[in-house]
Amino acid sequence: MRLFLQRLGSAFAYTTVRQVKVHSVTVGLLYLTLVVAISAYVVGYEFFLGHGYQDTxxxxxxxxxxxxxxxxxxxxxxxxxxxxxxxxxxxxxxxxxxxxxxxxxxxxxxxxxxxTKCAGTHADPASPDTFNEDCTQGGEQACQRDRASWSGVQTGACLPPNEQGVRWCEVRGWCPAEDSExxxxxxxxxxxxxxxxxxxxxxxxxxxxxxxxxxxxxxxxxxxxxxxxxxxxxxxxxxxxxxxxxxxxxxxxxxxxxxxxxxxxxxxxxxxxxxxxxxxxxxxxxxxxxxxxxxxxxxxxxxxxxxxxxxxxxxxxxxxxxxxKFDFVVAATRLGAGLALLSVATVVADLVIIWLLPRRKDYY
CATH class of the missing domain: 2.60.490.10 (atp-gated p2x4 ion channel domain)
Structure with a gap:
């Protein structure tokens, strides 16, 4: 019963934070510097220069x-x-x-x-089975009847050499073919x-x-x-x-x-x-x-x-x-979220007091 009453009493207990006023120029200056810097960043940069008061x-x-x-x-x-x-x-x-x-x-x-019919004009040794129409070396065997190539559909004939000594497969289609040169x-x-x-x-x-x-x-x-x-x-x-x-x-x-x-x-x-x-x-x-x-x-x-x-x-x-464009809800939300960063100044100041001040044990 006693244990039950103790736990029941602790359930109705109230805990609060005790504030300590620290007289330190170092901590006070650090805290004020952080507050000013964060406020300037939030209000000056994020809110005004960054158009934080506007919806997009x-x-x-x-x-x-x-x-x-x-x-x-x-x-x-x-x-x-x-x-x-x-x-x-x-x-x-x-x-x-x-x-x-x-x-x-x-x-x-x-x-x-x-x-009509005419000479092909495209030589593509890299893909001889599809677009190559040059039959100078291969003769009739290089030209296949009814094979679609670059300039048309081949007839299977290898035409006589032209002025440059090049032989081309004969094709059916739009003639003469384009001259790429x-x-x-x-x-x-x-x-x-x-x-x-x-x-x-x-x-x-x-x-x-x-x-x-x-x-x-x-x-x-x-x-x-x-x-x-x-x-x-x-x-x-x-x-x-x-x-x-x-x-x-x-x-x-x-x-x-x-x-x-x-x-x-x-x-x-x-x-x-x-x-x-x-x-x-x-x-x-x-x-x-x-x-x-x-x-x-x-x-x-x-x-x-x-x-x-x-x-x-x-x-x-x-x-x-x-x-x-300006929007009140957006402006209030972003300003509030930005000012919440001021808590960072308190956290940093507390860390300095607890870990760096010479009399830190008195404040812990």
């Missing part, structure tokens, strides 16, 4: 690209539509677009083809073409929207960029090699939007080259074809096409970023 939302939006300009070239590559020895090109001729990218042609090759026709003036890049973003959490149209005003470096500007930002020199090979670049708009200041968004614009200039597949090119048949055929009887291989600048636009 991820950017959701769309990108549209419009290209304008005129270019010209010599009347080569079998071009028929020339005036005074010059062919003039516009954006309809030279630009292809998707929702968030644009391809601007800087050089072209043009091959007029019909469905043919130099593309360079287009002049494309570097001055302009891209109007329009960003439209929405912040669903805050019910706000923003765009960079700037009313109806075009601003160079804000929503209007020339091809030369974009390549310069990517560190790519505009020269004949760049025009002949093409280049693939990524243009990123990273938005930092402060909606407390009248929906102000500041994009950080960076441009990087994404193809490797030193790799086997450097540059960028696309192929398109224009088909003609019967009365529309301007070259021959039957089905024909103009095959265009276009080299140029591929600009891919990436939109990222976030928006910020």
């Amino acid at each position: 939302d991820v950017v959701k939006g769309t990108v549209s690209v419009k290209v304008k300009g005129t270019a010209h070239s010599a009347c080569g590559q079998g071009l028929k539509d020339c005036v005074d020895g010059m062919r003039v090109w516009d954006t309809t001729d030279l630009v292809t677009k998707t929702e968030d990218s644009a391809f601007v042609t800087t050089a072209i090759t043009n091959t007029i083809q019909n469905q 043919e130099k593309p026709l360079l287009l002049e003036g494309v570097d001055s073409w302009t891209l109007f890049i329009k960003l439209q973003v929405h912040f669903s959490k805050f019910g706000s929207s923003w765009d960079n149209a700037n009313g109806t005003e075009l601003v160079r470096g804000w929503n209007l960029f020339s091809v030369a500007d974009i390549l310069d930002k990517a560190g790519v020199e505009w020269n004949n090699e760049t025009r002949q090979d093409g280049v693939d670049v990524l243009m990123q708009f990273a938005l930092d939007c402060n909606l407390d200041n009248g929906q102000q968004c500041v994009p950080e614009i960076t441009v990087e080259r994404t193809d490797l200039a030193s790799s086997l597949s450097k540059g960028y090119n696309e192929r398109t074809a224009v088909f003609f048949s019967d009365a529309q055929n301007k070259y021959d009887d039957g089905l024909s096409r103009e095959l265009w291989k276009r080299y140029g600048v591929k600009v891919r636009v990436l939109l990222t970023g976030s928006a910020r």
